[in-house]
Amino acid sequence: MTRMKIAVVGHTNAGKTSLLRTLARRRDFGEVSERPGTTRHVEAIELRAGEAAEIRFLDTPGLEDSVALWHHLQHAVAGDDRPARVRAFLAGPEARAAFEQEAKVLRQMVDADAAFYVIDSREPVLPKHRAEIEILNGCARPLMPVLNFVRDPTSRAEAWHQALAAAGLHAQTRFDAVAPFVGAEQQLYQDLATLLPARRVQLQAVGVFLEQERGQRREADARLIAATLVRLAALRRELPEGADPAAAERELQQLALKRVRDAADALLDIHGFRYDDLLLKQLPWQDGRWDRDLFHPDALLAAGRRLGLGAAIGASLGVVADLAVGGLSLGAGAALGGALGSFASQGWRQIGTKIANQLKGVRELTLGNPLLFLAAAQLTSLARALERRGHAALQTLVQDAEVDAAHDAALQRAVQAIQPARSRPEWEKRSSEDERCRELVAAMARLLEPALRVDP
């Protein structure tokens, strides 16, 4: 395995460090800000794609004084051709004085296998940019222009296309470092392979590796959410006779909330985001919005409708009283009900309550299906948002509050499949030793996976 060296160059504040953050999936790499010239030294970070390839990315400072440097290269430095002039400049005194920052860029350029030329496509094409292109072309290394911020309404991608083509740079790629398209990384490496035919196999391996990583993250998300839902469904608390049902209900709600929050934090971990990150502080499960959402009667009622339960369900949807007679769990009935469909499940529970009143048996509290559905919807939507989010994003992650009904069918199937867990209070533990519990989690994860796919 040989190591590829790729320099990331561009005008100041064009998004070089952001691109690298997104490619390396590192939030903490470099320093990203609106201030110009945040990166003033060269930083190297490695991306290892399995056994097959290793890329060393070099984050360089911005080319700021390109007009003067281009003039300097043309008139003040001697050399037979442009690469020779660049070398002469790097050996000369101005490389350590007026153009110290630019020299850092060019030193990496002449040494790299290829370079990503990051362009803020919102900028107009100005003489300073043309000078930049000339200087970079002068290094005689394969140069891949990366048009950043192409999704911005003020993007001038077309003007940039023409300007780059005029300079002989016909291969170009688009990449929004902050809000990357799904599959944009793949495209980036594929485009790079057209410039570096000798490295094609390695770059393809990088593409395969990235796809594999994405798949594994999705699988891990699915398993995590599935395990959380199974533990929630298995949750069951006895309601002692004469106890305050409201207090017991609140207690169960808090327990359920904590589990959903733990799962959300684990999702952040899986995707390489930090919850102690100041910029992520405003997430719904941390500022207490979920506390209101998850058990809010309106939200639960809406979830019940999405689940297909019909509108006429009782008020207490979040936590439902279940029945156990003389220690014999009637959860098997609930499992059967789940298999027969949610209507039977709900219907059975009503009958059960009547029997309970008659027998004065023990009452137990469990979490209702709408709540499981809502938790599944929120966690899968968070996982999708995290998969879509670039690691350079500085804005707060806003979870779409509006209903995304596209995945309802998958979630419905998952909630139906989970019903057997209701009769297994011992599955409430974090990892049950019961093989059937593991199988249920695996089956649930398979059902949830379609809901975690991120559309391009």
Place this chain on the structure above:
Amino acid sequence: MTAPLPSSSPLAAAAIWRAVELIEEDGPLDDTAALRQAIAAKPDDRGRLLERARLLGQRLGLDREWARWRRLGGWVLLGLALAVAAASWLLAQGLLGGGRQINAVAAFLSLLGLHALSWLVWLCSLFIRWGSGAGSGGALLGRLALRLTARLPLDRGPHALQLARATREVLVRARLAPWVFGGISHLAWALSFAVLLVGLLLGFALRAYSLGWETTILAPDTLAGFVHASGRLPALLGFPVPDDRALLAGANGAEPRAWAWWLIGSVAVYGLGLRLLSAACCALAWRRGARRLLPDLATPYARRLLARIAALAPVQVLDEERPDATPQAAARTPASPTDGTRSIGFELPPELDWPGPSIAGSQAEREAFLQSLAAAPPRRLLIACNAPSTPDRGTARFLREAAALAGETALLPLGPAADAPRWRSWLTASDLAAIAIHDDATRAQAWLEAVGAPAP
């Protein structure tokens, strides 16, 4: 204390990995040092995860526990084998009644019956999944051996039970459980048959038994056919088969030698041989399947660790920032200042409406403008620039050179989001604090025109 476990054993590595995961379910371990060591020691993701688990396992005593199992395992196996041998011997004794008169066919059935039954159950477990899904239904002895080894109080570590559970789960997940536990069972049975054979040989060698057969309802032909059929395989190895005369002699025991050899041959072939063959099959399957023991990287636990590992990858600083590289302005000797004013647009985007003259910023344009300034230095100079653009050192160079050729200079950032404070702080940081900032075009124009009024 013996040497730590050989890291080459894939089962030990996988079991310790899973055991550490189980232990960490109660709360994460302090793994900062282990994680760094693992990153330094192994280049690949999976290797790093296993190495981290190994280092943590060392601290928790899991490797000592594994070494203890290896020491104890053999003795437990021998004990189990003796127990099985004793059980079948006792069973045989019970059936035979302890006298010198032995029903050879009944002895055959009692010596091999239990073994045949358990072997068939194991065989079925390879193809049929039991209700519990444990996947090792047949190999009772194997699972018993693991449980006994883990539970034996001799020098037991604190995490023995977790390690036993981890081993079992890892084997089940790799679909190796029937092979490994089966293999252990076969070894135990083979040992017990070896003991039995020695016992039989000694018994027949040193005492005179009268062997034969008896029946109440079966036809003699049936038995003769059974003896012939069962004797065929041992006959290939040289064991004599009772001839027709011996068979017809019935219970009289005319030819006890042939009967004894048939019994010994049957136990050797159908007992010892079959178990050894099965054990060899298990060993083969184990060798082929050991690959599957590698940890699954698509679990939430593994992905969270991998995200942390990725965040710890070192970032190298290659070309340090050198703050002493200071910009310099080209020295120009201005003519005596006039009372005029000038305004110029600098690097403005085409769609911006700027009434005055404007330059895009090429070297020739800059030079021409600066020369015209030097020829007739204005009292006040207003430079309009594109507010959303990022100020760079090229702009600073132009401002510095222009400001040196004018009495007063002001900057007017133009654009949808007039970003005056950003430009203000940039001017201050670039040693250009003498340049004023205007955030409103009309006020800037007024400032420019005000120069005429107080002038004489």
